[in-house]
Amino acid sequence: MSQVNVRDELSKAAVEPLLPIEKKLIGWSLGIGIVLLVVLVALNHLFPVAI
Amino acid sequence: MTETSTADWAAANLKRADNVEIAPRLSEDWLSLIIGLAIFVLALGALGNSDIIGWVVNTAVWNDLGRALAPVSKAYASLGGVGALLATFVALLVVLSLAAVALKANVGKFAAGFTAVFWLAYGSWILGNYANFAAVTPAEYQRFGITWSLGLTNEGAYIFALVIGLLIANFAPRFAEAIKDAVRPELYIKIAIVILGGVFAVTAAGKLNLAASVLARGIAAIVEAYLIYWAVIYFVARKWFGFNREWAAPLASGISICGVSAAIATGGAIRSRPLIPVLVSSLVVIFACVEVLILPFLAKTFLGHEPMVAGAWMGLSVKTDGAAVAAGGIAEALILAQNAAEGVKYQPGWILGTTTTIKVFIDVFIGIWAFVLGYIWTNHINPDTRNKAKAWEIWERFPTFILGFVLTLLAGLYLVFATPADIAAKVPAAVGEANTFRVIFFILTFFSIGLLSNFKRLWEEGIGKLAAVYFVCLFGFVIWVGLLISWLFFAGVKPPLAS
Numbered sequence: 001m002s003q004v005n006v007r008d009e010l011s012k013a014a015v016e017p018l019l020p021i022e023k024k025l026i027g028w029s030l031g032i033g034i035v036l037l038v039v040l041v042a043l044n045h046l047f048p049v050a051i
Numbered sequence: 052m053t054e055t056s057t058a059d060w061a062a063a064n065l066k067r068a069d070n071v072e073i074a075p076r077l078s079e080d081w082l083s084l085i086i087g088l089a090i091f092v093l094a095l096g097a098l099g100n101s102d103i104i105g106w107v108v109n110t111a112v113w114n115d116l117g118r119a120l121a122p123v124s125k126a127y128a129s130l131g132g133v134g135a136l137l138a139t140f141v142a143l144l145v146v147l148s149l150a151a152v153a154l155k156a157n158v159g160k161f162a163a164g165f166t167a168v169f170w171l172a173y174g175s176w177i178l179g180n181y182a183n184f185a186a187v188t189p190a191e192y193q194r195f196g197i198t199w200s201l202g203l204t205n206e207g208a209y210i211f212a213l214v215i216g217l218l219i220a221n222f223a224p225r226f227a228e229a230i231k232d233a234v235r236p237e238l239y240i241k242i243a244i245v246i247l248g249g250v251f252a253v254t255a256a257g258k259l260n261l262a263a264s265v266l267a268r269g270i271a272a273i274v275e276a277y278l279i280y281w282a283v284i285y286f287v288a289r290k291w292f293g294f295n296r297e298w299a300a301p302l303a304s305g306i307s308i309c310g311v312s313a314a315i316a317t318g319g320a321i322r323s324r325p326l327i328p329v330l331v332s333s334l335v336v337i338f339a340c341v342e343v344l345i346l347p348f349l350a351k352t353f354l355g356h357e358p359m360v361a362g363a364w365m366g367l368s369v370k371t372d373g374a375a376v377a378a379g380g381i382a383e384a385l386i387l388a389q390n391a392a393e394g395v396k397y398q399p400g401w402i403l404g405t406t407t408t409i410k411v412f413i414d415v416f417i418g419i420w421a422f423v424l425g426y427i428w429t430n431h432i433n434p435d436t437r438n439k440a441k442a443w444e445i446w447e448r449f450p451t452f453i454l455g456f457v458l459t460l461l462a463g464l465y466l467v468f469a470t471p472a473d474i475a476a477k478v479p480a481a482v483g484e485a486n487t488f489r490v491i492f493f494i495l496t497f498f499s500i501g502l503l504s505n506f507k508r509l510w511e512e513g514i515g516k517l518a519a520v521y522f523v524c525l526f527g528f529v530i531w532v533g534l535l536i537s538w539l540f541f542a543g544v545k546p547p548l549a550s
Contacts, residue, residue: 033274
């Protein structure tokens with residue numbers, strides 16, 4: 001493994017505010033994810049597991 | 052990226068936490084596929100009355116050590132238990148040493164390390180199969196003449212391999228370092244997963260509708276891991292913990308998708324410095340180790356009567372392929388034993404099959420997700436970079452060992468359904484021989500994960516803040532959302548009863 005101290009590296013890292021593209025990525029991912037999950041849950045009820 | 056000089060990082064000895072070489076002759080994924088398929092094909096020799104690998108060693112629950120070991124096939128009974136164990140060791144040593152050559156590892160060091168890894172890991176397995184640890188049913192108590200048992204089942208012996216690995220890593224770190232060339236949990240588990248495809252085919256053959264339903268519900272796992280987990284964890288890392296993008300993206304992938312390989316793929320895609328995903332992957336292994344020690348027992352306690360929920364939960368919550376599939380194996384052993392003690396005997400293989408299916412579905416999309424991130428990073432976040440993301444990177448990052456899982460699954464189904472009855476009847480026994488190798492690769496995986504989990508060293512590397520994100524996200528979000536989704540899709544679904 002490395003001999004690099006992560007704590008030091010993190011303290012040296014520049015502060016980076018969230019960019020609009022990152023906010024879009026987070027928002028769209030979550031939005032699409034939740035909608036798809038709702039659709040899949042609905043499908044799961046319509047077509048229950050074949051036991 | 053950050054303003055930090057890369058000089059320190061370049062000087063560091065770069066190595067993945069799971070000992071995967073950066074530029075091997077043949078990738079670990081392809082090697083896993085080749086070795087796993089070779090074992091599966093050799094096992095099928097039994098269909099033509101050529102029992103090629105029946106000498107592989109099998110361990111039964113014991114209270115007389117002399118009766119613990121035996122070759123898996125009676126055709127090799129003359130070898131005896133010790134002979135079978137030696138044959139298994141030599142075969143694995145030769146095959147995996149050849150793999151080490153392909154991985155550009157030092158073969159001498161690998162062979163020496165593997166010798167230690169094999170004997171310690173298998174020794175742990177034998178120990179864990181001692182009747183007072185593994186016996187479950189009243190009939191077993193009577194057979195072994197015992198009055199108490201931890202009731203861990205024989206597969207619970209994986210925990211012994213994990214704990215002994217952990218003890219060595221933390222109390223004998225120099226020894227762990229000396230044998231590290233053979234500590235390759237990802238290689239071992241990928242071989243096991245390739246074999247598992249065939250095993251799952253035989254299990255699923257009796258209940259194809261249920262198997263198809265399990266596969267279809269794997270889609271929910273993809274949505275959850277990539278779209279929900281990743282977004283939330285990235286936000287938490289960036290907004291609450293103040294990580295920059297270079298750290299936050301591999302960390303989010305490591306915690307949300309498939310651990311080590313996801314962190315590495317994401318690091319490559321966003322063009323981060325190589326050491327970042329390597330450090331993240333160290334953390335992933337540590338947390339995976341903790342999860343394996345806790346979650347299967349929670350599953351047994353709270354989901355004992357919802358076996359399929361438990362299987363899906365392991366796949367969604369435990370990170371890294373090795374730990375997840377291993378946790379599924381332990382959860383299955385514990386839950387089946389608990390139900391058996393109550394008089395309900397489920398067919399083995401369904402809980403582990405569900406965990407593996409969920410994990411494989413998640414793995415398949417890592418290349419696509421990494422490309423999406425790479426595209427955003429190289430076109431919108433760091434648009435000045437000359438090294439833009441290319442579509443071919445999707446294939447480059449595709450976990451090819453999954454092709455092996457699919458191949459053995461399809462081959463197994465074909466043999467069961469499309470061959471004459473006399474041949475089809477021999478398939479379960481033939482695949483059972485391959486499955487014995489699968490168990491051995493699981494044991495090696497558990498032991499290796501333990502050996503990589505040196506808590507003290509990681510703490511000394513100042514990884515506390517990364518661990519805090521991991522802890523908050525994993526125990527505050529990932530595990531519970533995974534449980535909710537598993538419940539929504541699998542509650543009330545039971546494995547078929549054993550005939």
